[in-house]
Each structure stands twice: as C-alpha cells, then as structure tokens.
Amino acid sequence: MQDFRGKTAFITGGASGIGLGMARAFGREGMNVVIADIDLEAGRAAAQALATEQIKAQAVRIDVADRAAVREAALEAIAAFGKIHLVCNNAGVATGGPLGTVSERDWDWIVDVNLKGVVYGVETFVPLIQSHGEGGHIVNTASIAGLVSGAGAEPYSATKYAVVAMSEGWAQQLAPMNIGLSVLCPGYVRTRIADSARARQDRYGGVQPVRGDSFAAAGSNVAESVAAGIDPDIVGARVVEAVRDGNLYIFTDPRFRDVVEFRFAAIRAGFDQAAASPALKSVKAWAPLTYPPPETPQ
Numbered sequence: 033m034q035d036f037r038g039k040t041a042f043i044t045g046g047a048s049g050i051g052l053g054m055a056r057a058f059g060r061e062g063m064n065v066v067i068a069d070i071d072l073e074a075g076r077a078a079a080q081a082l083a084t085e086q087i088k089a090q091a092v093r094i095d096v097a098d099r100a101a102v103r104e105a106a107l108e109a110i111a112a113f114g115k116i117h118l119v120c121n122n123a124g125v126a127t128g129g130p131l132g133t134v135s136e137r138d139w140d141w142i143v144d145v146n147l148k149g150v151v152y153g154v155e156t157f158v159p160l161i162q163s164h165g166e167g168g169h170i171v172n173t174a175s176i177a178g179l180v181s182g183a184g185a186e187p188y189s190a191t192k193y194a195v196v197a198m199s200e201g202w203a204q205q206l207a208p209m210n211i212g213l214s215v216l217c218p219g220y221v222r223t224r225i226a227d228s229a230r231a232r233q234d235r236y237g238g239v240q241p242v243r244g245d246s247f248a249a250a251g252s253n254v255a256e257s258v259a260a261g262i263d264p265d266i267v268g269a270r271v272v273e274a275v276r277d278g279n280l281y282i283f284t285d286p287r288f289r290d291v292v293e294f295r296f297a298a299i300r301a302g303f304d305q306a307a308a309s310p311a312l313k314s315v316k317a318w319a320p321l322t323y324p325p326p327e328t329p330q
C-alpha cells in the first residue's frame with residue numbers, strides 16, 4: 033500500500049501504546065483513524081489527542097475476543113468513514129509464570145484476545161476490503177516473542193508464534209486479492225502491556241490488580257525491560273515505512289537478530305541429527321518438496 037491520504041485505518045488496541053503510536057503515524061500520513069479499543073473512554077481521549085494534530089479520528093468500542101463485537105465495530109467504522117483500507121490487529125494482553133501457576137482462565141483470556149482476536153479481525157475485514165475493490169493492507173501485531181520463547185512466557189509466546197504462523201499463510205492467500213499483510217514483531221516498547229489485566233473482561237475473571245511482573249519469565253523482569261523500551265511513536269513510524277515497502281516481517285529492534293539466529297542454529301542442529309539418524313536411514317526415497325510456494329511475499 034503506497035498511498036495513505038484520505039484512506040481509513042482501523043486499529044485495535046488503539047487507545048494506548050503501540051496501537052496509539054500506529055494511529056498517530058498513519059494519521060500524520062493523512063489517513064482517517066478508527067481507534068477501536070475495549071476501553072472506550074481511553075479511546076475517546078486518544079481520538080481527541082489526535083484531533084489536536086488535525087487527524088480525523090473516531091473511537092469505537094471493541095472486544096477483539098468476541099467475533100460479533102468485532103463485526104459491530106467494523107460496521108460502526110464503515111458508517112463513520114465509508115471504507116476501511118488498513119486494519120491493525122494489535123490489541124493484546126500478557127500473562128504467564130512458572131509451570132502450574134497459569135490458570136485455565138488465564139489461558140482462555142490470552143488465547144481469545146491475542147490469537148482468536150487476530151483471526152476475527154482478519155476474517156471480518158478481508159471481505160469488507162475486497163468489497164470496495166481499492167485494495168488494502170493488514171498489520172497483525174505479534175512480538176519478537178513470536179519467534180523466540182522464554183521460560184515463563186509460554187502463554188504469551190504460544191499466541192504470538194500463532195500470529196506469525198497465521199500471518200505467513202494469510203500473506204500468500206491475500207496477495208492475489210491486492211491486500212498486503214505484515215506481521216509486526218516488536219522488541220520492548222514503552223507501553224502499559226505489563227498492566228494489561230486492567231482491561232480483563234469479567235468472563236475471564238475481571239480486572240486484576242496491577243502486577244508489573246504478571247508475565248515475567250522466571251528470573252527476569254519483563255516489566256522493567258518494557259519500561260526501558262523504545263517510544264511507541266517510533267514503532268508507528270517504522271510500521272508506516274514497512275507497509276509502504278510491502279514488508280512481511282516488521283522488526284523494531286535489530287539486536288534480536290542474534291537471538292533469533294541462536295534459535296535457528298538449534299533448529300539446524302536438530303536437522304543435522306536427523307540427517308545422521310540410523311532410524312531414518314531406512315527411508316529410501318524422499319518425494320521432492322515444492323518450496324517456496326508461488327505467492328511468497330518477502
């Protein structure tokens with residue numbers, strides 16, 4: 033997507049942090065912005081703040097974990113601005129902890145918001161973008177935790193790996209429809225993610241007291257790293273340039289390249305072990321693999 037001016041962006045979790053950073057960045061490019069958030073008051077305050085920069089912004093309430101609510105918010109956005117061209121499936125929460133301490137409701141909450149929320153966003157908006165025929169772009173917020181996982185962060189990483197995996201497949205399916213797709217994998221960004229239980233729905237146990245370490249890996253303090261992270265407005269600017277360039281993977285912290293390479297090295301070692309495996313020696317002829325698939329964006 034090259035041309036942003038006069039088009040409309042729909043951003044979930046747009047009231048705070050990375051979502052607000054993207055809203056501001058795309059607004060500065062001349063887009064109308066829909067701030068879709070579970071916290072409508074915060075969404076309205078964000079829309080007002082954007083209006084002081086002459087950005088046309090409207091807040092709508094959404095719970096991304098509720099498919100019907102996503103559809104309703106989409107229709108409200110279309111009633112306000114006509115057509116939606118850019119969708120940022122960005123709302124997300126964090127929880128985790130030592131093995132055996134993550135409750136069933138914690139798992140349900142994080143899977144429903146971080147994973148199914150992205151499914152609902154893509155499944156709701158793709159037909160709506162197709163219907164206006166002007167093309168568009170989808171940005172799914174995963175995390176660098178969608179490529180490397182740490183002890184204590186299993187629920188978070190499980191959902192973020194899923195967002196990366198789904199995005200890699202959808203990018204191939206959407207390319208022939210003139211809809212681009214990027215998956216945002218930020219490193220640490222200075223946001224309120226460590227306090228994400230402030231928006232926890234009643235069906236998952238309701239709002240929880242703020243626990244800065246609520247998704248800390250054993251022995252590390254993620255909340256401190258988040259507090260020392262980069263400014264969300266820088267992430268917004270990075271997303272604008274990557275969407276314009278049609279990039280599939282959007283990274284914000286080049287230092288994590290080495291961490292990802294470390295994981296790849298362990299995976300390569302696993303393949304070396306398979307290549308030397310006596311058990312696999314009995315396979316006489318492997319059928320050739322067709323790879324990469326034809327519609328693979330870079």
Ligand SMILES: NC(=O)c1ccc[n+]([C@@H]2O[C@H](COP(=O)([O-])OP(=O)(O)OC[C@H]3O[C@@H](n4cnc5c(N)ncnc54)[C@H](O)[C@@H]3O)[C@@H](O)[C@H]2O)c1
Pocket residue numbers: 044045046047048049050051068069070071074094095096097122123124125145173174175176217218219220221222223224225226227228231258261
């Ligand atoms: N902050 C980081 O270091 C970091 C790093 C990598 C990825 N991320 C991801 O970035 C995304 C945005 O998080 P953030 O860091 O800006 O945190 P944040 O808490 O500042 O913002 C998240 C926003 O999502 C909203 N939200 C929460 N649950 C919702 C729901 N069910 N429906 C709709 N809105 C909901 C919140 O009200 C809030 O406005 C998340 O997906 C997060 O996992 C954050």
